[in-house]
Amino acid sequence: MISIRLNEKKNSRQPDEMFPDLPDELFEKLDETQKGENEQIVRPSVSYWRDAWSRFRKDRLAMIGLCFLVVMGIAAIFGPMFSSYTYDGQDLSNGNQPPSAEHWFGTDKFGRDIFVRTLYGARISLLIGFVAAAINMVIGIIYGGISGYFGGRVDMVMMRIVDIMIGIPDLLYIILVMMFLGNSIESILIALCLTSWIGTARIVRSQVVTLKHQEYALAARCIGSSNLRILFKHLIPNSIGPIIVTVTFLVPSAIFSEAFLSFLGIGIQVPIASWGTLVNDAIPTLFTHPYQMLFPALMISFTMFALNFIGDGLRDALDPRLRK
Amino acid sequence: MKLLEVKNLRTTFQIDAGQVQAVRGISFHIDKGETIGIVGESGSGKSVTMLSIMQLLPDNARVEADRLAFDGVDLLKLDAKEMRRIQGNEIGMIFQDPMTSLNPLFTIGDQLMEPIRIHQKVSKAEARKRAIEVLKLVEIPSPESRLNQYPHEFSGGMRQRVMIAIAISCNPKLLIADEPTTALDVTIQAQILDLMRDLKKKFDTSIVLITHDLGVVASMCSRILVMYGGQIVEEGKTREVFYNPKHPYTWGLIRSIPKAREGRKEKLIPIPGSPPDLLAPPKGCPFTARCEHAMKVCAELPPVSVPVSDTHRAACWLMHPKAAKRRPEVTKHGI
Amino acid sequence: MASDGVNLLEVRNLKKYFSVKKGLFGRRENVLKAVDDVSFAIKKGETLGLVGESGCGKTTVGRTILRLYDPTDGEILFNGVQLQSLKQKELLPFRKRMQMIFQDPYASLDPRMTVGEIIGDPLDVHKMYQGKDRADRIKELIELVGLKPDHINRYPHEFSGGQRQRIGIARALAVEPEFIVCDEPISALDVSIQAQVVNMLEELQDKFGLTYLFISHDLSMVRHISHKVGVMYLGNLVEIADVDELYTNMQHPYTKALLSAVPIPDPDLAEQTERIRLQGDVPSPLNPPPGCPFQTRCAFAVSACREAKPELRDIGSGHKVACHLVQ
Numbered sequence: 001m002i003s004i005r006l007n008e009k010k011n012s013r014q015p016d017e018m019f020p021d022l023p024d025e026l027f028e029k030l031d032e033t034q035k036g037e038n039e040q041i042v043r044p045s046v047s048y049w050r051d052a053w054s055r056f057r058k059d060r061l062a063m064i065g066l067c068f069l070v071v072m073g074i075a076a077i078f079g080p081m082f083s084s085y086t087y088d089g090q091d092l093s094n095g096n097q098p099p100s101a102e103h104w105f106g107t108d109k110f111g112r113d114i115f116v117r118t119l120y121g122a123r124i125s126l127l128i129g130f131v132a133a134a135i136n137m138v139i140g141i142i143y144g145g146i147s148g149y150f151g152g153r154v155d156m157v158m159m160r161i162v163d164i165m166i167g168i169p170d171l172l173y174i175i176l177v178m179m180f181l182g183n184s185i186e187s188i189l190i191a192l193c194l195t196s197w198i199g200t201a202r203i204v205r206s207q208v209v210t211l212k213h214q215e216y217a218l219a220a221r222c223i224g225s226s227n228l229r230i231l232f233k234h235l236i237p238n239s240i241g242p243i244i245v246t247v248t249f250l251v252p253s254a255i256f257s258e259a260f261l262s263f264l265g266i267g268i269q270v271p272i273a274s275w276g277t278l279v280n281d282a283i284p285t286l287f288t289h290p291y292q293m294l295f296p297a298l299m300i301s302f303t304m305f306a307l308n309f310i311g312d313g314l315r316d317a318l319d320p321r322l323r324k
Numbered sequence: 325m326k327l328l329e330v331k332n333l334r335t336t337f338q339i340d341a342g343q344v345q346a347v348r349g350i351s352f353h354i355d356k357g358e359t360i361g362i363v364g365e366s367g368s369g370k371s372v373t374m375l376s377i378m379q380l381l382p383d384n385a386r387v388e389a390d391r392l393a394f395d396g397v398d399l400l401k402l403d404a405k406e407m408r409r410i411q412g413n414e415i416g417m418i419f420q421d422p423m424t425s426l427n428p429l430f431t432i433g434d435q436l437m438e439p440i441r442i443h444q445k446v447s448k449a450e451a452r453k454r455a456i457e458v459l460k461l462v463e464i465p466s467p468e469s470r471l472n473q474y475p476h477e478f479s480g481g482m483r484q485r486v487m488i489a490i491a492i493s494c495n496p497k498l499l500i501a502d503e504p505t506t507a508l509d510v511t512i513q514a515q516i517l518d519l520m521r522d523l524k525k526k527f528d529t530s531i532v533l534i535t536h537d538l539g540v541v542a543s544m545c546s547r548i549l550v551m552y553g554g555q556i557v558e559e560g561k562t563r564e565v566f567y568n569p570k571h572p573y574t575w576g577l578i579r580s581i582p583k584a585r586e587g588r589k590e591k592l593i594p595i596p597g598s599p600p601d602l603l604a605p606p607k608g609c610p611f612t613a614r615c616e617h618a619m620k621v622c623a624e625l626p627p628v629s630v631p632v633s634d635t636h637r638a639a640c641w642l643m644h645p646k647a648a649k650r651r652p653e654v655t656k657h658g659i
Numbered sequence: 660m661a662s663d664g665v666n667l668l669e670v671r672n673l674k675k676y677f678s679v680k681k682g683l684f685g686r687r688e689n690v691l692k693a694v695d696d697v698s699f700a701i702k703k704g705e706t707l708g709l710v711g712e713s714g715c716g717k718t719t720v721g722r723t724i725l726r727l728y729d730p731t732d733g734e735i736l737f738n739g740v741q742l743q744s745l746k747q748k749e750l751l752p753f754r755k756r757m758q759m760i761f762q763d764p765y766a767s768l769d770p771r772m773t774v775g776e777i778i779g780d781p782l783d784v785h786k787m788y789q790g791k792d793r794a795d796r797i798k799e800l801i802e803l804v805g806l807k808p809d810h811i812n813r814y815p816h817e818f819s820g821g822q823r824q825r826i827g828i829a830r831a832l833a834v835e836p837e838f839i840v841c842d843e844p845i846s847a848l849d850v851s852i853q854a855q856v857v858n859m860l861e862e863l864q865d866k867f868g869l870t871y872l873f874i875s876h877d878l879s880m881v882r883h884i885s886h887k888v889g890v891m892y893l894g895n896l897v898e899i900a901d902v903d904e905l906y907t908n909m910q911h912p913y914t915k916a917l918l919s920a921v922p923i924p925d926p927d928l929a930e931q932t933e934r935i936r937l938q939g940d941v942p943s944p945l946n947p948p949p950g951c952p953f954q955t956r957c958a959f960a961v962s963a964c965r966e967a968k969p970e971l972r973d974i975g976s977g978h979k980v981a982c983h984l985v986q
Contacts, residue, residue, distance in 0.1 A: 019628060019644045026621035027646045030612070047814065048771060054340075215767040219830070222725060223781040224754035237771045365849035366820070479940045480713075509712035510876060511937045514920035518936065536850050539922030543929040562926050580854035581924055582883035592883065594854030598819045 052241075055317040062313020065306035072303065076122035085113035096289050105295045108281060117273040118295055124274040125255050125303070128185065132192040132254035137247045139193070140200025141236060147201070148208030149231045159205075162198050170195050174257075175266060183269045188261065192254050203246050207239035241318035248311035252304040259300055275300050327498060327530050328354040328377070331391035335369075335376045338384045344602050346372040346385075348554040354498065359524060359531040361541035361562075363577070364551035367599045370534045373551070374500050378417060379407050395497060413443040416491030420503040422483035426475040432486055433471030436493060443494045458489045461526075462519060481512035485519065492523060502534045517544060538581060542566065547635070550574050553600050553610025556629070560636030569654065570638035572615045609641065617642060617650055666736075667703040667870045668724070668838055672696050673733035675716075675723045679945065691945050693719040695894035696733070698971070701887075703837075706864065706871040708885030708902070710878055710917070714944050715891040717874045718762075721840040724872070725757055726750055737838070755785050758831040762843035764823035768815040774801070774826055775811035781833045800829040804859065821852035828859065838870045845880060853877075857884055878921050882906055887977075890914045893944055893952035896971060900978035910980045913953045951983065959984055 056062055080086070085103075091111030099106045105114035147158040174191040181187035211217060212235060220230045236243075255275075261267035262276025269277075275296045282293035335347040347369045354360055364370040376387045377399065392399045394410065402410075411417075419425040427435060436458065437451040446454070452471070459467035462485040475483060484504060491499055501520070505513035517540065524531055533544055541548055541562065548565045550558040550573065558571040569575055576595035583590060597614040600606055606613070612622045621641050629639040642651050675694040694716045701707045709717045722728050724735055726742060735742040737753060745753075761767035768777055778797050782788045788796040798808050804825040815823055824844060831839055841860065845853040857880060863869055875881050881888055882902055889899035890911065898911040909915050916935045923929040937956055942948055948955045954964040963983045971981040 019630065022621060022625075022644070022646065024646060026624065027619050027641075027644070027650065029650065030618040030620050030623055215761050215763055216769040218722075218727060219759070219761060219767050219827075220769075220780070221727060222754065222759045223830075223834075224751050224784050225780070229784070234769050234771075238769070240771075365851060481940055509941070510878070511712060511916060511920045512940070513922075514934065514936070517922070537922065538850070538924035539929075542924050542926045543922055566924070566926055576851055578924070580851045582879045583924065590883075592854040592858055594858055595851040596855070598821060598852070 052314075052317040056313050059309075059313040059316065061309040062317075065309035065313070068302060068306040069310065072122055072306075073126065076119050076126060079119040080116050083113065083116050083119075085116045088112065096285065096292075098289070099291055106289070106291050108278075108292055109285065114278070114292060114295060117278060118275070118299055121273045121275040121278055121296060122299065122303075124185070124268065124272065125258060125276075125300075128188060128192070128258045128274075129251040129255040129307075132189055132196065133247050133250040135189070135193045136197040136200055136250050137243065139197040140246075141204050141243065143197065144201035144204030145208055145231050145236055148205035149212055149227065149235065151209070155205075162201065165195055166198060174261065178261070178266045183267065185268065185272075188258055188267060191261075192257055196250055196253065200243065200246050200250070203242050204236070204239060207242055208235050211235045211238055241315075244318060245311055245315040248307060248314055252307040255300065255303060255307075325356045326353045326393075327356045327358075327395060329391060329393040330373075330377065331389060333373065333376060333387070333389040333392065335372055335381070335385060335387050337382075338386070339603075342603050345605050346554055346602055347376060348602075348605065350551070350554075350556045352549055352556065352559065354530050354532060356497070357528045357530055358547065359533060359545045360547040360549065361533045361535060361545035362549045362551060363535060363538065363541055365536055365599060367553075367602065368551040369554040369602075370551045371502050374417075374502065374532060374534060378411060378415060378500070380411075380417075409443070412439040412496075413494045414496050415498045415500065416494070416496035418484075418487050418491045418499070418501040418504045421507050422480055422487055423507070425487060426483055428475050431472050431474055432478070436471070436486065436490055439490060440493050454493065455489075458493050459486075461492070461523065462486070462489045464489075480508055481515060484508060484512075484516055488516070488519065488523070492527070492529070495527065496529065498530045498532065500532045500534070503536070504533075505540065506535070506537070513540075520544070538566075538577060550577070553605065554602055555610060555626075555639065557611065557640070558638040560632070560638075564633065564636040568632070568636070570632055570636075570643060571611075571640045572617055572642070573611050574638075575654070576614075609639075617652065619647060619650060665703050666700040667738060668872070669700040669734075669736040670720070670724065671698050671734040671736070673698065673720065673723060673735065674731045675719050675728055676731045689945050692894050692947060693944060694723060695947075697891070697894075697896045698733075699889055699896065699899055701838075701870055701872060703870055704864070704868050705886040706873050706884055708873045708875065708881035708888040709891060710875060710881050710888060711891035712876060712917075712941060714893065714941055716894040716944070717891050718842055719894075720891075721759070721842045721872060721874050725759055725840060727759075751785075755834045756836050757838045757840070758834070758836040759840045759842060760824070760827050760831050760844045763847055764820045764827060765815075765847070767827050768823055770815055773812050773814055774806075774818075777815070777826060778811075778829050778833055781830060785834050787834060796833070800833055801826075803832065803863075804829045805855075819852075820848050821855060824848060824852075824856055825859065828856070828863075832863065832867075835867075836869070838872075840872045840874070842874045843876070844873075846875065846877065853880065860884065878918060890917065893942065893947050895952050895968075895981065897953065897981045898979065899971070901976075904976070904978050908978070910974065910978070910985045911953075911982050912957050912959055912984075916956075951981075 089112060091107070094107055094111040095109050097103055097107040103113050103115060105118060108114055108117070143158065147155045173194045177191040177194065178187060181190065208231070217230055217234055220234055225233070258267060258274060259276030259279065262274050263280045265280065267276050268274045278296035279293055282296070285292055330353065331351045333347055333350050337344040337346055350373065362370045362373065372381070375381050377392060379387070381387065389400065395414065399407070433452070433455060436455040437448070440446065440451040440454050441448070455471060456467045459470065464470055464482060464485055478486065505516050508516065520531065521544065523529065533541065535541060545562055548559065548562055549556050550565065550571065552573045558565060558569065558574050565574060566578070569578065573595070579593040580595060582592060595614050600610050600613065606623070608624050609622045609627050612618045615622065619641060627639045627641045629637050630643055631637050641647055673694055674696055677691040677693055679689045679691050697720060699707065709720065711717050719728065723730050730743050733743065737757065742750070742753065775797050778800055779793060782793055782796065797811060801808060801811060806822060806825060815826070818826065845856050848856060860871065861884060864871065873881060873884055885902050887899065888902050888905045890897050890913065892913050898905065898909065898914045905914070906918065909918060916937045919933065919935040920937070923932060939956055942952070942955055950965040950967055951957070951960070951969050954960040957964065961983070969981045969983045971979045973979050974985065
């Protein structure tokens, strides 16, 4: 016997007595306009980016990293204006001073203010890092996209070339380039962009290979889109998540490579300060005046942490599977 | 004897944008040996209902009910361990997609023997014997050799048979089949439905068949529950629901499937619009926005479920005596 | 439905084989005969329904006609013009006249584009409706399929399956095609939404004189919307006839089994109907049986069926059957 939900008059079978008594006008026909939306979309329109940003915001480490980077960027651009010191102003009488109210990071052996030099170093290092990453991204997208989309022999040849390039250690290329092109910022950028795009290319290629079989790619072909249009209008934008994450990790990698090169002495030349040269300069006085190496080294480390946290945060934020 | 008793089940999901009320107060029961069908479309809450009873929902779900009893046992009072004893053992479940419900890394034999060993605590050899028996029951040829094969070596229909085998391996009292044949070809679907009917006759298992296919319920089920917007809008014996439906949604469903009697090409009358978003369920009857008979009361108050006969109920304001003049003619062959 | 009797689309002896490499180093090559000698014609303004179960090749037929796959052999004629050997660039003007609606509403719309951009994409490719006209045309299309203009700036994931399918239809209609391949357009949709989409397709056919190839495994829906129906099995067309003729006077054993397997949404009728039970699974298209593809499951198979593949023969008034046992 089916249980009766409403009132307790169990023996009655007439619907009348099951219903509450209600006023007559309620049984008027409902107007079309009053019915409410039947093609309604209730939830607010959330684009891919806004959705990703709200997820990114929740990752505390990533936000700390972002704040650090922003502060660093502002300091690097505007900081030196507020200081009375310049990066190459020597004051030999004041050499090798420990950190003080005057010189927040102390001075180096030529009496140059390390704090200002560090800020200038930030400009150079961040510039190199981001520009190198941007160039790598463009090359990687084009190379990986074409290889993945066209497949077959094109793909095979392109990937074999890449395999051979990876087989040879990066340092070899970089040193060769630096030897031939000298020690300017441009040559460092060229050197850093020689092989770092390969990682991006591989990621892009694997994304494109997966996505090119999606029905919307087929639909685009059906409409008559050219291959390049499908690749750059449909497939690449849908791979942007993993691409951005890979590129974000390229930045600290470039910064570190430049620092390492400068540390080896084949990077930027004096008097231009990059964090790497600052560390290099501080080697002789490592045990006597450790602060001279400490600050630039810390800057490198913190910046790399920050960028790595941001990269991790972005990877989670941009993963479409996590969208609710 | 009531095998399953559900009173006022409510299930909500917590998401970023708010709370989705997937099931909004439903009550029903299943008797021993019965086959009932739960019919509804996406978002109606039909799958969530059974998953709530089985406690197979993700962490962000909350299940509440006035009463939830299986074979006399109050499910609400069980802890996870006791619930596991019921899952797979007394209640078996068959899911929709045979491609993804079997683990590709393990052999069919392993997956089949697992519930047998867990629930019946027998040796591996015993479990293997039982597994072969069950494979024979679901009409899989050469079961001994197939035990060692992997899911990808089976076709869709075969995989679904394996799913059924796993579900019945411990002789459950209740079998829940959630869209078991939707992903299968029509001739294979017919085979699987025949199999389920045969098994039911042999073992007197109660079956809950969740589907959107009215054709399937017409031939398989003795009773039907029609769900919409997280609620049961109509329930009754199969013939009652098909030949004397009382709810406009049921009318809509019946009118929107082609029946094509000989020589006549009937016009399909679809239900306009789309189901409501249960993030913000409407105040009154959930079907109001799509109902051509909607009255002012429908938008204001949720309708009460009233009996049409001993076995037939519907929740619609059209059944109120004051709505008499709004009721359309309903005959066996059309509305 | 008035039709001038002209064949808009004709397919003759169409074959599409895929090579599948197996074994170590891919040395063993197997051929998957997805479409194995299929011929039919569709008159302007009509709908040909193509039914069959998975692996029968109906989707491949649709895609090969639109040159999304290149045919292995055979001819495709659109309004008398041979399409099978045209280069992709030469096909561009035809892509304006032939379009496709896809099965999966969740995968056939680019998730990163707004609805307006998706519908406008074909307009851009074919350089139609530029400038101010473009926005008007997009608005016109979205209203044509029953959605609202303020949906234009939303993303596909915000819509239900049925709504997305309608967006797909709007996209297909953007360039004013004459012929549309509907590849299982309703399979992924709820029952009441299926009726909406089918009705819309019928209205659009009446309004714009469209010709459809309607591919589906839903026999009831196909009966409702088609003028003519073809049944496929393992890459072969086994029977084709006008719709009423096929459903009331079916001849091929597979057609009979297929139709009897469809569950009837009417309890009394369901009880009365005799069911033909087919045993076993569909054979793999990689390894089709010799002779007639259906002989392994056919209750009436004789030795002739194992020896030779039956030809598609006309048994009267355009009703064609491929079976040795049917005269």
